[in-house]
Amino acid sequence: MDTFFTGFLLSLSLCLDIGIVNVAMIDVTLKYGRKAALWMGFGSCFGDLAYAILALAGMSFLLQFAWVQWLTWLGGGSLLLYLAFKMAREALRDASRAEGEHPALPSRRHLFSRGLTLAMASPTSILWFAAVGGTLIAQATDGTLLSTIDFLSGFFLGGVAWTVFIALAAHHGGQTMGARFKQGCHIMSALLYVYFAIIVIRNGYHALL
Secondary structure: OHHHHHHHHHHHHHHOOOOHHHHHHHHHHHHHOHHHHHHHHHHHHHHHHHHHHHHHOOHHHHOOOHHHHHHHHHHHHHHHHHHHHHHHHHHHHHHHOOOOOOOOOOOHHHHHHHHHHHHHHOHHHHHHHHHHHHHHHHHHOOOOHHHHHHHHHHHHHHHHHHHHHHHHHHHHHHHHHOHHHHHHHHHHHHHHHHHHHHHHHHHHHHHHO
């Protein structure tokens, strides 16, 4: 049971970072509702679970290769800049969209795959697993199959619990404050993406050049 709770709390420590997955889930909640955000968050949980398994297998070893570092910095920085542009565009659309008008709801498969992709592509997640999570995860289990399953179950359910919290909190904010809240979240999301992109690109420049 201790291994389960260790996995649960480690998952929450990853989720508490204001990363691209959390921002995307808030955006989806405001545009499409709680169920859509839950599907996206569920996909991101599987992405985090994949990284947890890789961390157990020695993920930090991969980041010793230069091409992996280049892919992380340039790919992650480009993704964040694209998402910043997308959120700024959404803020402009919110300003011109009629009250009560909503964009078409994406399919569950699309939402799930988007959450999975964002979790796997998030530079903050990669760095968390490489610098912090990998060591903690390796120390959390005793190496047996039962201990590993216990840990990964707690880790996965921690992500699910956080997904439910974000979806409910964002939905309540949207219901209480209306369209202005949605537009403000899109503007804040764009600024956060730019901020993360600057950090990722700057760190990559200092580390690789």
